[in-house]
Amino acid sequence: MKHKNIMVVGTSSGAGKSITVTGLCRVFFKDGYTVSPFKSQNMALNSYITKEGHEMGRAQALQAIACDKDAHYKMNPILLKPTGDRRIQVILNGKSIGNMGGFEYGKFKSNLKKEIMDAYDELKNESEICVIEGAGSPVELNIKQDDIVNMGLAQMIDAPVILVADIDRGGVFASIYGTISLMEPEERERVKGVIINKFRGNVDILRPGLEKIEELTGVPILGVMPYFELDIEDEDGVTEKFNKIKTNNNNINISVIKLKHLSNFTDIDALSINEDVNINYITSFYELGNEDLIIIPGSKNTIDDLKDLKEKGMAQELIKLSRKGTPIIGICGGFQMLGGKVLDPYGIEGDIKELPGLGLLDIETTMEKEKVTTQYSGILKGKGEFLKGLGDIEVKGYEIHQGVTSGQEESLTLDDRLVATSKDNIFGTYLHGIFDNLEFTDFILNKLREKKGLERKVSNISFDEYRIGEIDKLEKIFRENVDIEAIYKILEEN
Structure with missing residues (x-):
């Protein structure tokens, strides 16, 4: 198979980009393809160390597991770790190159396009499909000029794009329409489908809205993912794990x-x-x-x-x-x-x-x-x-x-x-x-x-086995609620 790629961007942080990429990685892998995740730049609380001693985003390490691959820094060549006082530690190709302020890094990052392309090209040479994750929103107008992680990256690697929107926050149609409307014409042409995430209820109730947003944007809805419990690693502070749980003496x-x-x-x-x-x-x-x-x-x-x-x-x-x-x-x-x-x-x-x-x-x-x-x-x-x-x-x-x-x-x-x-x-x-x-x-x-x-217990499953089970659960939910055939068609047409 000639190398194909597809990119996932979101209407906002926490919309479900990471979990969508993980699910697609697992689907493609289970269908027999060699797959790699990629995120050019990641700002995250959680990081991971590879076998070679390189540091990278934890989310991409999890996505590598979904692809049955060892994690490698080329899957996430730039990792940004906030250190306090409005400064970030910059991890480039798995190694720290020091701390920078936001404005300083904003000027510096334009030098990193070659590093990004070198990392991507390595993955491209060893994978039939690359699933790419964006960051935050693709239409942050104040920082869009030197974008290296959303639509700017899509152009660099010539990738079709899927937009993910979180309906649980409310205003999902406005966020879809607003995001696509704020894109440049050539960027809108790359958006081939929308996945709505975290829906609670009967999808039939949503259908009039789905039809209207398709009519307004010209972009098809590829699926509506239900709200479901899934216990896999979170990339950053947008997590329900911090919600308080009352103590129980038992x-x-x-x-x-x-x-x-x-x-x-x-x-x-x-x-x-x-x-x-x-x-x-x-x-x-x-x-x-x-x-x-x-x-x-x-x-x-x-x-x-x-x-x-x-x-x-x-x-x-x-x-x-x-x-x-x-x-x-x-x-x-x-x-x-x-x-x-x-x-x-x-x-x-x-x-x-x-x-x-x-x-x-x-x-x-x-x-x-x-x-x-x-x-x-x-x-x-x-x-x-x-x-x-x-x-x-x-x-x-x-x-x-x-x-x-x-x-x-x-x-x-x-x-x-x-x-x-x-x-x-x-x-x-x-x-x-x-x-x-x-x-x-x-x-x-x-x-x-x-x-x-209390009674002693012996665990009958390791955490590694548990995590694989959760990833397979995610794959099953994707196949049941997203038009996978349409996604393959997007891959073939690009």
Whole structure:
């Protein structure tokens, strides 16, 4: 098959672009094609580290799984990570090239078209179909001139376009009509179909509106996706996972500190697939105190988030609860906060050169110029109160951190650096994806169940298997509600 491509743009952020690309990737793969996802530029809270040690958007890594491929930075050559103070860390071809302000990056990004085309051309040479994802809205008039991720990219790679609109927000017909109307004539010609996302109710009620919008825009409606529950990773803060869930004494209640610069909250997903686990994202100290476990997740700016926890009174409450015996797990930036202090001699994260930590582990962290980005596999030793009875198990994950941590706490891995450690009821690790390790997670949850007098459980499915099941569920919903034959025709005609 000659290489084909198709691009998915949305009427807004959170319209459903990522999930549409994931679904199409799975459909094409299951139909026997070699498929690759592509997003030229991604701004995201969640990132992923490839086998080669390159950093990329988590959404594209998930889409690679849908294609049964290893994730590679060329699927997302530009990743932007907000770091606070109106600055972003720019990841180019998997490696950080430093922090920039928005205006500075706006001028710089015009230099990146060659990098984008080089990455795309590599995928083009190894794939029969590329499914491309846009970002935000394709008609942001103030930044449209140097667009490298929406209709500007569609022109660069000569791609037909599908527009996705979220009906759950309301005003779906206005958003479809307005988006297409604001496009230039040559851009409108690229739009070959519309998918309406998150519809609740009987589609027949919607049909008069569908017919009218087709008449007004000249663009066919390819399908109406129903509102459905799907448990796969979210790309950014547009997620329902942050909605509060009330505690239940018959369940395990876990409080996750929703940091100001929260990063890689997908680490928690493997816990949430357990039916007797409630996850609550906490923003105020008065919400703490009724949980069985507290998790301090990753951060894109450890020092600023640690400062924020102190100013809100959260730090003091965490220290108080730890002394009462509440288990606390810190991951990456959260791990760094558990120590005695965090140092930033080079001003990597801002103007604060040193800040005391929570003092729950006898460690300290220094922010270095070089960023650690690596996949990890090794032996975790079940030592100390926190992991007593676990034994030695193999764990895997990935690391993304600017800081180097050292101190008096014993390493729980066989490495010459501190990847994981514990003291009393405190556990800290640099491993993103730590809860994807079934044996580790079962041990932690059963320890919490025993403490509450609940029955022990053994998981019969790994998180990797669960995720594939959810992707296949998405494929089935797509086939049932979207005109896949029409999409193949769009591919053939381009």
